[in-house]
Amino acid sequence: MTTRNTPSKKLLPKGQHDRKSAQVSAYDDNASEASGPNASGFSYLSENGLKNSTEERCEHVLSVTNVNVAARLFVKKLEARKGECIHIIGPNGAGKSTLLLTLAGLINPDAGEVSLYNKPMSHWTLASLSSVRTVLAQHSESSFHLTVKEYLSFYTVIQQRPFVPALLEKALEVSGFLDKILTRLSGGERQRVEICRALLQIWPQLERGEGIVLLDEPLQGLDIRHQYALASLVKALCVKGNTILMTSHDIALSANYSDSLWIMRKGEVFAAGEPRAVATQNILEKVFECHFAISKHDNFLEIQVCAPISL
Ligand SMILES: Nc1ncnc2c1ncn2[C@@H]1O[C@H](COP(=O)(O)OP(=O)(O)OP(=O)(O)O)[C@@H](O)[C@H]1O
Known part of the structure; x- marks a missing residue:
């Protein structure tokens, strides 16, 4: 039997459970409409990429409606709100990366629509997109001799x-190897540099609380201290108003460091919402086919993964 670490109370971000939870509705056709204006006729970015006041009023930063990607992703409705910290979990092949890259505008769905600030992704130029959202793809290590x-x-x-x-x-600790050649870093060091690169791309927007960050398995390769440091950084950036979605295989960390958990299985979002509502024994066992022991404490959810159900 294996167990997973759960974060101590001390490690939990300040105010995490006081913060108004931004709920996400999956499969809810009656989910409230975005509070921003209709996409038609509005320019959400000025020429230089700076946002205008219409964007400030748009609560739903990203939305997905009836999306189908090559018979491997089916999502009826999902919304990510401004300032929301969303962790996407699920077994291998569940469709997490596909969903993240679709939300990033890097995969065009065969059907349905992905919108950023109420404007269909297909109407965004790559340059405009790059100035408001940043992406860390899996295995996105560059091999430049730099x-x-x-x-x-x-x-x-x-x-x-x-x-x-x-x-x-503070979270990534990259300054110690700024003069090292990229290809001579360890796997975890490379990952920290790549996360740093992704965040620097839109750092002015992140400082203003206007950024959108999509991270595919950013915890991969990080030691435990840097995993929690990154989760805290992500949470802190969201508290500033940024919207961050990340995929993860660490159920306990994700349940404790997110505002919303999207739990995927077989290309679909099986459950989505506030972690305490969706990280239940029943849901986790169905999705991950493992036995779980879950205890709810005042400040954190203790989630232990036990043996696989089929073994
Ligand atoms: N480029 C592609 N072309 C065709 N099928 C793909 C492609 N990329 C992924 N798939 C398939 O789509 C499904 C979802 O893959 P995806 O990478 O989104 O899963 P995931 O949940 O991120 O998995 P993991 O946890 O292993 O990273 C898998 O069955 C995978 O084999």
Whole structure:
């Protein structure tokens, strides 16, 4: 029998459970309409990529309606709200990456629609998209023969001081190897650099609480301390108003560091909502086919994964 670590009370982000939970409705055709104006006739980004006031009023940052991707992703309705921290979990092949990349505008669905600020993804130019949302794809390591500093400098504002913003450095600790060649870093170090790169791409927007971040398995390869540091960073960025979606295989961490959990199985969202409502023994056992022991504490959900059901 194996058990998973659960975060101690101390590790939980401040105010996590006080914060008004931004609920996500899956399969709910009656989910409330976005509070922003109708997409038609509105320009959500000015020429230089700066947002106008219409965007500020759009509560649903990303929405998915009746999406089908090559018979491997079927989503009737999902919405991510401004400032929401969403973790997407599910077994291998459940469709997490496919959903994330579809939300990022990197996969075009065969049917249905993905909208960003009420504007269909197909109406966004890649340049406009890149100025408001950033993506960390799985296995997105670059193989350039560059130092970490040279690589990251492609994504930073010229003469930005400090080179790596303090909030990022606190969680990712990349400053110690800025002069190292990218390809000579360890797997976990590379992953921290790639996460840093993704966040630097829209750092001015993230500082203003206007960014959208999609991270595919960012915890992969990170040691336990950096896993929790990253989860805290993600949560802190969302508290500022940024919207972040990340996929994960760490059910306990995700249940404790998200506002919403999207639980996927076989290309569909099996359950979505506030972690305490959806990370139940019944749902987790159905989706992951493992036995779980779950205890609800005041400040955290203790989730232990026991033996696979079929073994
Ligand atoms: N480019 C592709 N072309 C065709 N099928 C694909 C492609 N990428 C993934 N798939 C299939 O789509 C399904 C969902 O894959 P996806 O990568 O989204 O799953 P996942 O939940 O992210 O899995 P994992 O936890 O293993 O990363 C899988 O059955 C996979 O084999």
